[in-house]
Amino acid sequence: MGVRRGAYRWFVALAAACLLAAAPSPAAEKATDAPEGCLGCHGQKGLFFTFQNGEKLGVFVDAAKFQESQHRTLPCTACHSEFSEQDHPQRVFKNREHYASSSSTVCRRCHPDEQLRKSPVHAALLSGGKRSPVCTSCHNPHTIASVTKGAKFVSENELCMRCHKQALTATLRNGARIPLTVDTRILDGSVHAKLACFDCHFGFSSSQHPKRNFSSPRDFSIAQAEACRRCHFDKYTKNLESIHYEILSSGNLNAPVCTDCHGSHAVMQARADKLTSSKRCGKCHQEIFATYTSSVHGTALLQESNTDVPICADCHTAHTILEAHSRNYLEKVPEICGKCHGDATLMKKYGLYPGVVNSYLQDFHGVTLKSYQRQQADASAGPSRKDIATCVDCHGVHDITKTSGPTTNLVKARLMKRCQKCHPGATESYPDAWLSHYEPSLKNAPLVFLINLMYKLFIPFMLIGLILQILLHIWRYAVNR
Amino acid sequence: MATTSQGSIKRFGIGRILEHQANALVFAILVITGLSQRFHEYQVSQWIIHSLGGVDFTRIVHRLAGFLFAVLIVVHVAAGVYGVVRKRWPASMMVNLSDFRDAMQNMRYYFGITNHPALCDRYDYKQKFEYWGVIAGGFLMITTGLILWFPVPFAQFLPGEFIPAAKAAHSNEALLAFLVIITWHIYNAVFSPEVFPLDTAIFTGRISRERMVHEHPRELARIENVPVEEIITHHRGPAGGKTDAEE
Numbered sequence: 001m002g003v004r005r006g007a008y009r010w011f012v013a014l015a016a017a018c019l020l021a022a023a024p025s026p027a028a029e030k031a032t033d034a035p036e037g038c039l040g041c042h043g044q045k046g047l048f049f050t051f052q053n054g055e056k057l058g059v060f061v062d063a064a065k066f067q068e069s070q071h072r073t074l075p076c077t078a079c080h081s082e083f084s085e086q087d088h089p090q091r092v093f094k095n096r097e098h099y100a101s102s103s104s105t106v107c108r109r110c111h112p113d114e115q116l117r118k119s120p121v122h123a124a125l126l127s128g129g130k131r132s133p134v135c136t137s138c139h140n141p142h143t144i145a146s147v148t149k150g151a152k153f154v155s156e157n158e159l160c161m162r163c164h165k166q167a168l169t170a171t172l173r174n175g176a177r178i179p180l181t182v183d184t185r186i187l188d189g190s191v192h193a194k195l196a197c198f199d200c201h202f203g204f205s206s207s208q209h210p211k212r213n214f215s216s217p218r219d220f221s222i223a224q225a226e227a228c229r230r231c232h233f234d235k236y237t238k239n240l241e242s243i244h245y246e247i248l249s250s251g252n253l254n255a256p257v258c259t260d261c262h263g264s265h266a267v268m269q270a271r272a273d274k275l276t277s278s279k280r281c282g283k284c285h286q287e288i289f290a291t292y293t294s295s296v297h298g299t300a301l302l303q304e305s306n307t308d309v310p311i312c313a314d315c316h317t318a319h320t321i322l323e324a325h326s327r328n329y330l331e332k333v334p335e336i337c338g339k340c341h342g343d344a345t346l347m348k349k350y351g352l353y354p355g356v357v358n359s360y361l362q363d364f365h366g367v368t369l370k371s372y373q374r375q376q377a378d379a380s381a382g383p384s385r386k387d388i389a390t391c392v393d394c395h396g397v398h399d400i401t402k403t404s405g406p407t408t409n410l411v412k413a414r415l416m417k418r419c420q421k422c423h424p425g426a427t428e429s430y431p432d433a434w435l436s437h438y439e440p441s442l443k444n445a446p447l448v449f450l451i452n453l454m455y456k457l458f459i460p461f462m463l464i465g466l467i468l469q470i471l472l473h474i475w476r477y478a479v480n481r
Numbered sequence: 482m483a484t485t486s487q488g489s490i491k492r493f494g495i496g497r498i499l500e501h502q503a504n505a506l507v508f509a510i511l512v513i514t515g516l517s518q519r520f521h522e523y524q525v526s527q528w529i530i531h532s533l534g535g536v537d538f539t540r541i542v543h544r545l546a547g548f549l550f551a552v553l554i555v556v557h558v559a560a561g562v563y564g565v566v567r568k569r570w571p572a573s574m575m576v577n578l579s580d581f582r583d584a585m586q587n588m589r590y591y592f593g594i595t596n597h598p599a600l601c602d603r604y605d606y607k608q609k610f611e612y613w614g615v616i617a618g619g620f621l622m623i624t625t626g627l628i629l630w631f632p633v634p635f636a637q638f639l640p641g642e643f644i645p646a647a648k649a650a651h652s653n654e655a656l657l658a659f660l661v662i663i664t665w666h667i668y669n670a671v672f673s674p675e676v677f678p679l680d681t682a683i684f685t686g687r688i689s690r691e692r693m694v695h696e697h698p699r700e701l702a703r704i705e706n707v708p709v710e711e712i713i714t715h716h717r718g719p720a721g722g723k724t725d726a727e728e
Contacts, residue, residue, distance in 0.1 A: 364648070367521045371536035374527060386537065423633045432641025433632060440645070447646040455653035462657065466665045472591040477674045479593070 037085050038076045039063055053095045065143045079106050079141065104134035107141075121163065121209055124170060133166035157184075159206055160197045173215040182265055190267045200227040218253050224264070225257035232258075238319035246323075256284065275301060278311040285312075291398040308346060314339075331373055333390040334360055356437040363434070365389055386422070393418040490693055490704065493686040500557065501683045504615075507550045512659050514543035519652045547626050554619040573603040576613065580606040600709055602699040611666060618658050625651035 041047065043063050048056040066072060071079075082089055093099040116122040125133060135141075161184055168180035187193065192200075201224075203210050214220040229236040239245050239258070248255035261280050262268070278301065282289030292298040292312070300306035315336050316322070322329040338357035340346055347354040360366045369388045392400075394415045401407035415434065419426045440448035493501075517526035518539065533539045564570040583599035584606045590598045599605070604612070628635045628647035636644060670680045675695065682688045693701040694712060702709040 367518060368536050370521065371527075371530055374531060375535045385535075425633050425637075427633075427637050429639070429641040430633060430636040433636060433644035435642075435645055440649075445642050445645060447642055448649045451646055451649040452653065455649075455657065459653070459657050459660065463660055463664065466661065470664070470668050472588075473673065476591045476593075 038083075051093050051095045051099065055096055057096060057099065061142050069142060069144045071141065071144050079103075081106070100136050101134050103141075104136050107135040111135075124211075125168070133163070133168055137166045138163045156196045156198060156206055157187075160204075170212075172217060172220065173213065176217050178217045178220060186266045190263075190265060191269055192265075192267050199230075200224075202227060221259055222248070222253060222257050225259045228258040228262075235319045238317075242319060242321040243323045244321055254284075274307050274309075274311045275305070277313055281312040288398050295396065295398060295400045296402050297400055308340070308349070310340065327385060328376065330390060330392075331369055331376070331388070333392055334366065334369065337391045353437065355439065359435075359437045359439065360391070389418050389422070488690045489687045490690055490701070491686060492682050492688045495686070498683060498686055500553065504550075504553055507546050507553065508658075508662070510546040511543060511550060512655070514539050514546065515652070515655050516659060518543070519656065544626075544630055547623070547630075550619065551623045551626075554616065554623065558616065571603075574609065574612055576606075576609050580609055597713070598695075600698045600713065601696060603697055605696060607665075607669060611661070614658070614661060618654055621654050622651060622658075625654070 039061065042059055042061045045058075045060045047059045049059050050056050077084055082091070093102070113126060116126060161182065164180055164182045165184065166181065169177045170180050171177050198205050212220075214223065235258075244255045248257070259267075260283075278289065278292070278298075282292075289312075293302055297309040300309045301311065316324065334357055341352065342354055342357040344354040361370060365388050368386070369390065372385050372388070375385075394411050395401065395403070396414070401410060403411050412431070415431045416426075416428075419431050419434075423430065435445050435448070438444040440446075440452060442449055513529060514533070517523075517529040518536070520526045521530070530536050530539045533542060561570075561574070565572045579602075583601055586595065586599035587606075589595040625647040628639075628644060629651060632644045670676065670683075671678070673680075675692065688697075690701070698712050699709050702712050705712070
């Protein structure tokens with residue numbers, strides 16, 4: 001059952017009514033006369049009716065269009081029953097809605113509820129509340145036609161928008177009401193402007209309007225988000241690996257689905273605007289977002305509109321959002337920070353040293369971490385991986401601070417604390433074992449620098465000497481022969 | 482110690498032979514597990530670490546081998562000191578002035594300034610160089626290795642910078658040792674024309690009298706209780722110039 005059959009029956013009923021009306025009778029004679037009398041005034045443009053709230057309603061009726069409508073055989077007074085050739089009472093309406101709702105009761109004289117209920121759309125509207133649209137919201141009484149039959153729409157969307165531009169709502173099983181109104185301006189401004197409604201709303205078409213049965217608005221959102229998969233299959237599968245999907249599939253329906261981050265009709269490229277994108281995560285992760293906004297990155301984004309800084313999705317990715325406390329994710333941290341902090345051009349802009357990531361990776365912890373990642377990639381990884389300190393342990397996670405200025409001591413305190421986590425009993429001098437990303441030089445870590453320098457000279461000296469000895473030995477042996 | 486049979490002379494007892502083999506094995510393990518950490522970016526290093534089951538296990542193997550190496554070195558030195566001091570072993574490993582003279586003499590010989598090489602004793606200056614390299618380098622490796630193995634206790638009385646310094650010394654010294662072994666030692670024990678295809682002395686414990694004449698004439702003279710000149714003259718022949726039976 002759908003709009004089509006309901007509308008068809010309705011159409012048949014209307015046609016029958018028209019045939020009856022067209023039969024020669026005194027009433028019919030009168031009917032053909034009446035419009036002309038009214039149209040003497042109402043056939044002219046520029047006439048208005050003023051509501052109590054000052055709003056104006058044009059009272060012009062296009063005679064040509066009326067002649068093509070289903071109602072063409074009806075006299076004006078059939079619907080506008082208070083009016084006659086003699087009587088043109090002064091009427092008072094509060095506003096346009098007031099007028100529409102009162103005039104729509106007229107339609108019910110010929111179109112009883114039993115007829116209307118056969119269409120799922122009409123049935124839903126009949127059981128709707130006071131605010132639900134009335135007949136004239138969708139059907140212009142003077143150009144009335146079946147919504148589908150014989151109607152000429154520029155696009156399928158226009159067909160849907162005939163009704164969905166109205167203040168429609170639907171009642172779900174749990175009693176919640178969801179708005180069914182679509183703002184075409186939002187839709188046209190979205191990246192999906194060129195899509196048809198049916199591209200996402202499966203099952204609906206110019207001839208189909210199935211009755212849906214959702215238990216709650218959330219239920220509806222989750223089901224509807226599945227529509228994205230059809231085009232964005234790569235993102236859909238990435239999401240299947242994410243912590244959000246894991247939470248969702250474990251039964252927590254509050255976990256976000258596509259539309260929670262991207263919007264539905266207002267869908268836009270999430271990357272288009274860094275601030276909006278990060279705020280979107282902040283909708284649920286409020287505390288973390290607040291911490292982020294006070295970090296060196298967050299401050300730059302919010303106060304200076306600096307888009308070089310990372311937002312949530314830059315570190316956590318947009319779709320394959322991993323569990324942030326998982327080993328796999330934590331071991332990726334140097335790589336994630338290195339995307340920017342290893343970029344010489346970008347770091348130069350802020351006067352930062354681009355060798356920080358490499359200095360970490362070349363050190364004991366970095367080597368261990370890299371090795372763990374390779375093991376992990378091989379899937380033969382032993383379970384006995386140690387908890388390795390990475391960038392975030394000293395520099396902060398969401399509260400990343402500058403290492404210079406007043407926060408220097410904070411970073412140092414974090415370093416000390418982090419050392420002690422794995423190296424119990426570490427004393428004050430212990431964190432100095434980490435050269436703080438500095439390349440050894442006469443100024444920083446002179447001992448390390450001198451040892452390296454000595455070997456850099458001594459190894460070649462020794463080796464060249466020994467090889468010369470070997471060559472001399474061979475040469476003497478050859479000469480002696 | 483020195484008995485003659487079938488033209489060969491006993492050079493090493495079973496203890497020294499086993500000691501060398503143990504050292505060689507431990508050194509190989511240390512080099513493989515250690516240098517693959519130093520050169521961790523190379524494919525072959527990654528393969529080694531990966532095949533061993535990850536960097537943590539590689540480090541366990543390295544430390545275990547390091548411990549064995551330390552035991553070998555310490556026991557060797559202790560036994561050597563005890564032997565020399567208490568049992569009156571000849572201190573044939575000690576470096577003395579004649580080693581420098583021998584080195585100079587050999588240089589002259591290589592350049593054709595003189596017509597006979599240095600007359601060495603039980604251990605020639607090349608062997609002493611290697612021996613003391615292993616002893617000195619060994620103690621350096623043991624010390625720095627311990628600092629890296631137990632950084633927290635060491636940092637209690639050393640500045641923190643000593644830990645990366647120990648790492649720098651440890652890995653550089655390792656590289657030096659490895660390079661010396663694969664060039665100098667392998668040349669002298671394998672590729673040198675005098676021993677090619679292999680110096681078997683450290684496996685059989687014996688060395689031919691012929692080689693003793695060339696390489697350790699002073700020791701041979703002592704064994705045979707004749708003046709060293711006699712050994713040389715006898716072997717070279719009265720003409721004195723050109724050498725021996727090798728062609």
